[in-house]
Amino acid sequence: MAFTEQSVREQVRAFLEDTWDPNLSLMEWRNILVDSGWGVPSWPEAWYGLDLSLSLVPTVNEVFAEFEAIHVARKGAGQLAAATILTHGTDAHRQKYLKPILTGETTWCQLFSEPGSGSDLAGATTRAVLEGDSWIVNGQKVWTTSAHHADYGFLLARTNLDVPKHQGLSMFLIDMRQTGIEVKPLRQMNGHASFNEVFFTDAVIPRDQLLGAEGDGWQIATTTLMHERRFADSAGRKIEPSIRTERIYQEEAEEIRVSNEPYKWYPQRAGRPDLVLERAQSTGCIEDPVIRQEIAKLLSLNLCVGWTAARAKAAQAQGKTPGPEGSLSKLASSVVAREANRVHTLISGSDAMLTGPESPMEGVIAEVLVSTPAISIAGGTDEIQKNIISERVLGMPKEPRTDVDVPFLEVRRN
Amino acid sequence: MSDHSSTAEVRRLMEDPLGHDPEVWRTLSTEVGATALHIPEVYGGAGFGITELAVACEEMGYALLCAPYFASVVLAATAILNAGTEQQKQNYLPGLAAGTQKGTLAYAERNGRWSANAIETQATKRRGHYVLGGIKSFVPDAHVADHVIVAARIEGESNLELFLTESDAPGMVIQPLSVMDETRKLSVIELTDVPAERLGETDKTMAIRETLAIAAVCLANEMVGGAERLRTDALAYAQMRVQFGRPIASFQSLKHKAADMLMDVELAKSGAYHAAAAFDTGADDAEAMASLAKAQASDAYMQTAVHAVQINGGIGFTWENDTHLWFKRAKSSSVFFGDANYHRELLIQAWT
Ligand SMILES: Cc1cc2nc3c(=O)[nH]c(=O)nc-3n(C[C@H](O)[C@H](O)[C@H](O)COP(=O)(O)OP(=O)(O)OC[C@H]3O[C@@H](n4cnc5c(N)ncnc54)[C@H](O)[C@@H]3O)c2cc1C
Numbered sequence: 001m002a003f004t005e006q007s008v009r010e011q012v013r014a015f016l017e018d019t020w021d022p023n024l025s026l027m028e029w030r031n032i033l034v035d036s037g038w039g040v041p042s043w044p045e046a047w048y049g050l051d052l053s054l055s056l057v058p059t060v061n062e063v064f065a066e067f068e069a070i071h072v073a074r075k076g077a078g079q080l081a082a083a084t085i086l087t088h089g090t091d092a093h094r095q096k097y098l099k100p101i102l103t104g105e106t107t108w109c110q111l112f113s114e115p116g117s118g119s120d121l122a123g124a125t126t127r128a129v130l131e132g133d134s135w136i137v138n139g140q141k142v143w144t145t146s147a148h149h150a151d152y153g154f155l156l157a158r159t160n161l162d163v164p165k166h167q168g169l170s171m172f173l174i175d176m177r178q179t180g181i182e183v184k185p186l187r188q189m190n191g192h193a194s195f196n197e198v199f200f201t202d203a204v205i206p207r208d209q210l211l212g213a214e215g216d217g218w219q220i221a222t223t224t225l226m227h228e229r230r231f232a233d234s235a236g237r238k239i240e241p242s243i244r245t246e247r248i249y250q251e252e253a254e255e256i257r258v259s260n261e262p263y264k265w266y267p268q269r270a271g272r273p274d275l276v277l278e279r280a281q282s283t284g285c286i287e288d289p290v291i292r293q294e295i296a297k298l299l300s301l302n303l304c305v306g307w308t309a310a311r312a313k314a315a316q317a318q319g320k321t322p323g324p325e326g327s328l329s330k331l332a333s334s335v336v337a338r339e340a341n342r343v344h345t346l347i348s349g350s351d352a353m354l355t356g357p358e359s360p361m362e363g364v365i366a367e368v369l370v371s372t373p374a375i376s377i378a379g380g381t382d383e384i385q386k387n388i389i390s391e392r393v394l395g396m397p398k399e400p401r402t403d404v405d406v407p408f409l410e411v412r413r414n
Numbered sequence: 415m416s417d418h419s420s421t422a423e424v425r426r427l428m429e430d431p432l433g434h435d436p437e438v439w440r441t442l443s444t445e446v447g448a449t450a451l452h453i454p455e456v457y458g459g460a461g462f463g464i465t466e467l468a469v470a471c472e473e474m475g476y477a478l479l480c481a482p483y484f485a486s487v488v489l490a491a492t493a494i495l496n497a498g499t500e501q502q503k504q505n506y507l508p509g510l511a512a513g514t515q516k517g518t519l520a521y522a523e524r525n526g527r528w529s530a531n532a533i534e535t536q537a538t539k540r541r542g543h544y545v546l547g548g549i550k551s552f553v554p555d556a557h558v559a560d561h562v563i564v565a566a567r568i569e570g571e572s573n574l575e576l577f578l579t580e581s582d583a584p585g586m587v588i589q590p591l592s593v594m595d596e597t598r599k600l601s602v603i604e605l606t607d608v609p610a611e612r613l614g615e616t617d618k619t620m621a622i623r624e625t626l627a628i629a630a631v632c633l634a635n636e637m638v639g640g641a642e643r644l645r646t647d648a649l650a651y652a653q654m655r656v657q658f659g660r661p662i663a664s665f666q667s668l669k670h671k672a673a674d675m676l677m678d679v680e681l682a683k684s685g686a687y688h689a690a691a692a693f694d695t696g697a698d699d700a701e702a703m704a705s706l707a708k709a710q711a712s713d714a715y716m717q718t719a720v721h722a723v724q725i726n727g728g729i730g731f732t733w734e735n736d737t738h739l740w741f742k743r744a745k746s747s748s749v750f751f752g753d754a755n756y757h758r759e760l761l762i763q764a765w766t
Contacts, residue, residue: 113728115729116656117657118657118727118728119657119658119727120657120658123657123658123659142728143728186732186734187732187733187734188731188732188733189723189731189732189733189735189737189738189741189742191733290755338720345745345748345749345753346753346755348749349526349527349749349753350522350526350527350528350551350552350749350750351526352594352745352746352748352749353552353591353593353594353595353600353745353746353749353750354591354592354593354594355592355593355594356592357592358591358592359592366594369594369745370594370738370741370742370745373720373723373724373730373731373741374731376724377723377724377727377728377730377731378728381724381727382724383665383667383668383724386667399665401658401659402659402660403658403659403660411659412656412659412660413656413659414654414655414656
């Protein structure tokens with residue numbers, strides 16, 4: 001079927017006029033939606049989609065917005081799991097997992113980072129060993145969002161120690177609700193516990209829950225991470241609950257509340273430059289010539305960062321390969337966050353020593369002051385970004401590596 | 415110091431409303447003699463100078479010792495030394511020197527500013543005695559102090575004066591503030607007709623300035639101690655941590671960062687040591703040097719803390735890792751008793 005913008009608009013309208021009803025339960029509606037193909041229209045027809053070209057997806061979203069109709073679930077690592085399973089899974093995997101992810105019945109987590117492998121993700125040491133018809137897993141993951149209420153996880157584990165590090169990894173779909181898995185919340189320096197440590201002690205994975213082939217783990221993880229960066233916009237963006245009161249909106253609001261909970265402080269880690277002027281005005285610091293300079297510097301920097309990101313987006317929309325603007329954004333946001341922290345401290349003066357509801361802006365500023373260090377670490381450190389920029393964007397010679405061509409067992413590690 | 419201030423102990427005391435271990439305080443005062451350092455022998459002290467006091471502060475900053483040392487010894491004892499009458503020194507200093515009594519200085523107010531013109535607390539004479547009225551804030555360790563020294567103006571006069579009162583005096587309400595750096599407890603003090611005695615008899619402008627300057631010097635030394643600890647711990651971690659089959663310390667970007675950190679901390683130390691010595695040699699510019707040291711140490715400590723978290727990577731952002739304890743001390747010390755901009759302004763005023 002060949003779609004045009006016009007035909008898509010008409011068909012989505014007709015579909016929603018027929019079926020959309022805010023008095024349905026969230027699950028009733030999502031089941032209808034997923035079966036119709038309009039939930040994930042760019043997916044293949046065989047799997048809940050309509051093979052719609054990506055360029056027409058915004059049109060679908062526009063019509064959904066007109067109707068204030070609710071979408072498929074977009075929570076946590078579910079979208080990433082779905083994209084990964086769709087690409088690398090067997091039909092049995094797709095049959096079992098995809099629909100409940102889209103309806104929001106199941107929650108997923110991504111089990112990649114380990115205490116010993118952060119920047120060097122391919123150094124993962126969590127082991128999976130095949131015994132009879134099961135893979136037995138031992139080891140530890142860290143920084144796992146949502147692990148405490150996840151039904152399933154996708155797990156990067158080492159299945160072969162005798163080959164080079166990138167070749168000995170495999171990807172598994174693991175049932176999180178089992179005795180061999182212990183999840184412990186990980187508290188951060190800002191007091192929040194957004195992540196978890198996950199301990200595996202003889203955890204069991206049925207043999208057929210290996211994703212792709214044994215040894216494909218790194219390649220699959222790389223595509224997942226690519227999706228993660230692509231979704232970074234939407235995952236980071238706060239999905240706002242509707243103010244409407246029908247049952248379905250309330251159920252969605254609860255879903256959003258639970259999935260946003262770990263990210264409550266995320267705006268603060270970016271430094272909140274948006275609050276700087278308001279704070280300077282309300283404290284009277286705006287009269288201080290030194291602080292005026294600092295604010296002007298910070299806000300100019302922040303604007304340039306935004307414009308640089310916009311240039312990258314525009315280039316991408318025109319189909320150009322992403323230039324340096326893209327790689328620079330993450331690095332630049334670290335600078336903005338650090339500078340904003342400094343300027344907020346200048347403005348707050350002695351109040352920067354306070355925290356909690358009675359401190360500036362009901363504790364938001366205090367949270368900025370102890371959250372910005374995250375931004376230059378999470379999602380790849382600043383140093384790793386600089387390596388990427390210098391080696392891949394600028395074409396500077398790569399660092400010699402000693403860890404890639406030898407069996408993993410021989411690679412030095414902690 | 416490290417025997418009595420392990421990070422497990424620091425974490426315990428952060429949660430404890432008292433905020434220090436009385437047993438450690440006793441050791442510090444009776445065995446180490448740290449509370450007596452800069453108090454003259456005639457008042458039960460050891461008769462050393464600001465240099466020795468600063469060294470003690472540096473060690474405490476390094477260990478992140480949770481104790482009312484800065485409040486009692488650096489602030490209260492110095493204020494009495496600088497402003498008190500002979501009788502007042504005899505009355506109060508021996509207790510502070512022995513550590514059997516504690517004191518603090520209630521200087522700043524809700525506006526959080528450290529210049530004399532920001533102080534609004536008033537002293538009024540009633541039947542021959544002073545009573546204090548006003549609200550003090552950011553007062554360190556007031557919750558454990560016996561003597562509270564309050565900066566206030568006598569009604570109708572323009573000069574700032576110091577008054578000494580007791581923490582259990584009628585009309586005084588001490589309430590803890592929620593603070594980011596829980597290793598140093600701060601309070602708000604509401605004063606309503608609190609009876610107090612005036613420290614000294616003549617104008618105390620210079621005595622107050624010198625007390626604040628010594629506070630800045632001691633804080634600067636405490637800060638360079640903390641920065642040194644962050645720097646060495648981060649370096650040790652980098653030597654140990656392996657990624658990509660090699661210690662992260664072998665990456666050149668990390669080596670350069672480590673070299674920058676050494677430079678920042680060493681320069682700030684030089685400033686802090688120089689300023690402490692300036693008080694002992696009676697240098698004319700000692701106050702200005704105190705401001706220089708405080709500004710330099712504020713920037714260096716904070717920058718070192720930011721680098722230290724970064725070198726630790728994800729683990730450095732966790733509660734369980736100790737880096738954030740010093741990070742928070744760096745952040746709050748950088749504004750305590752005036753931020754770097756404030757002190758640089760004082761410095762340039764002294765120079766022009
Ligand atoms: C708030 C937060 C959220 C996070 N969320 C997630 C998440 O959702 N999912 C997930 O999987 N992980 C997550 N992480 C983990 C994060 O991706 C890692 O912490 C990060 O990649 C760094 O790894 P590491 O902590 O092991 O540090 P390390 O890799 O040990 O790095 C330590 C230091 O060494 C430097 N270094 C390492 N290699 C090099 C090199 N080649 N050249 C120069 N310097 C180098 C680093 O830059 C850093 O300064 C999160 C972390 C934080 C703080």
